[in-house]
Each structure stands twice: as structure tokens, then as C-alpha cells.
Amino acid sequence: MSTPVLIGYFESxxxxxxxxxxxxxxxxVLxxxxxxxxxxxxDEAMGLxxxxxxxxxxxxxALGCTLALSLQLYTSVVSWPLNVGGKPFNSFPAFIPVSFELTVLFAALITVGSFLVRAKLFPGNRKQALPRVTDDRFAIALSxxxxxxxxxEAEQLLRRHGAVALDLKEVSS
Structure with missing residues (x-):
């Protein structure tokens, strides 16, 4: 069964x-x-x-920071303690740069990965882009x-609000 989807294009x-x-x-249905x-x-106008x-x-x-601190504590205190100039084995200020870097790395990579999975942007996924939407047009798709x-009525509504072009597509559900 296919349902009609009306697409209205706007300039601003x-x-x-x-x-x-x-x-x-x-x-x-938006x-x-x-x-x-x-x-x-x-997002507010769409009701998201x-x-x-x-x-x-x-x-x-938090996971990246915890793993970084755990690894550094284990290697410097438990596994391979080195006496360097009488400093304590668990010298926390020395752990800060590595912990910061791994916090940022884990946060960035896992967030991007989660976004790609949630948006279903897998390799080979062929989503059809609407014409000129990536350049200078805005579009609303509604059922x-x-x-x-x-x-x-939907066509008149879109035209009343400034739609410059309308397109009707049949989408199988």
C-alpha cells in the first residue's frame, strides 16, 4: 500500500x-x-x-576518563611501580593529560558512532536527497x-505559507 507524501519547497x-x-x-502528519x-x-516547531x-x-x-585513570593507576601502582625521585606511585597530577585526552576521544567517537547508528546512516544506505535542499531550499514532507x-487543503496550506513549489510522491509503507 502506498501513501501520498506532499513535499513543499520554501526559500527562507x-x-x-x-x-x-x-x-x-x-x-x-509531518x-x-x-x-x-x-x-x-x-525542533520545537516540529514537536521533537x-x-x-x-x-x-x-x-x-565518563567511561574514557574512568578507563584512563584505571589503566594509569594499575600500571604505576600495581603492575610496574617505579621509584622516580621519591615521588608517590599514584601521582594524580601526572594522570590528568592522558585522562583528558581519552575522555575527549571516547566521547567524540562513541557519540558519532551512536548518531550514525541512530540515524541509520550505514555504508550503502541510499537515501534520496530532495533537489536543491542541500544548496538553498527548505522542504517540508507531510502526509x-x-x-x-x-x-x-494541504497544498493550499503550504502555498499560503510561501511554498514556491509542490511535489507529490507515492511512498510504499
Whole structure:
């Protein structure tokens, strides 16, 4: 079974923000909004929940710091203690640079990996890009309500909010 998806193209971020709010208020199903750059306030206009990626980043950084401190403590105190100039074996200030670097490394790599998995951006995944959305256009993809006049109503709604072009695609569900 295929469902119609109406795509409206806009020229400015103000238009796409207004149209996104109007689409949500009208009861149509908002599929996605495509922009060439991050638009402030778009996640709120779309009704998205705050991202959990910040918690993933914090957990990954804590893991990196814990592993770095554990490895340094084990190697300098337990496994291979060296008496260097009478300094204590567990000299914490010497552990700070390595701990910082591993905290940043783990946080960055695990966060990027989590994002790619969550967004399903695997090698070979062929998502169709909409024309000009990566250059200078904004687009809203919506599924009209399941009533006979809903498609025309959705088209009028998008045009009222400044859509310069409309495209109707059939998407199999």
C-alpha cells in the first residue's frame, strides 16, 4: 500500500518555520523537514523531544576518563611501580593529560558512532536527497489526512505559507 507524501519547497527559514507550525496545528502528519543548515527553533516547531545524544556523550566521556585513570593507576601502582625521585606511585597530577585526552576521544567517537547508528546512516544506505535542499531550499514532507479534500487543503496550506513549489510522491509503507 502506498501513501501520498506532499513535499513543499520554501526559500527562507522563516517561511519553513511558520509552515511547520501550521502543518502540525492542522492535523496533517509531518514526515520531516529538510534544510541546508541548522535552523534554530525547528525542533520545537516540529514537536521533537530533546535529544538523548548528550547523555550518550557524557557517559562515553565518563567511561574514557574512568578507563584512563584505571589503566594509569594499575600500571604505576600495581603492575610496574617505579621509584622516580621519591615521588608517590599514584601521582594524580601526572594522570590528568592522558585522562583528558581519552575522555575527549571516547566521547567524540562513541557519540558519532551512536548518531550514525541512530540515524541509520550505514555504508550503502541510499537515501534520496530532495533537489536543491542541500544548496538553498527548505522542504517540508507531510502526509495529508485521510479525507478526500485533505490533499488540496494541504497544498493550499503550504502555498499560503510561501511554498514556491509542490511535489507529490507515492511512498510504499
Amino acid at each position: 527559514e522563516a517561511q519553513v518555520l511558520d509552515a511547520t507550525r501550521a502543518v502540525r496545528d492542522s492535523g496533517h 514526515q520531516d523537514v529538510y534544510t541546508p543548515y541548522a535552523v534554530h527553533g525547528l 523531544k530533546p535529544s538523548r545524544l548528550t547523555w550518550v556523550c557524557f557517559g562515553a566521556g 495529508p489526512r485521510q479525507t478526500p479534500e485533505a490533499l488540496e
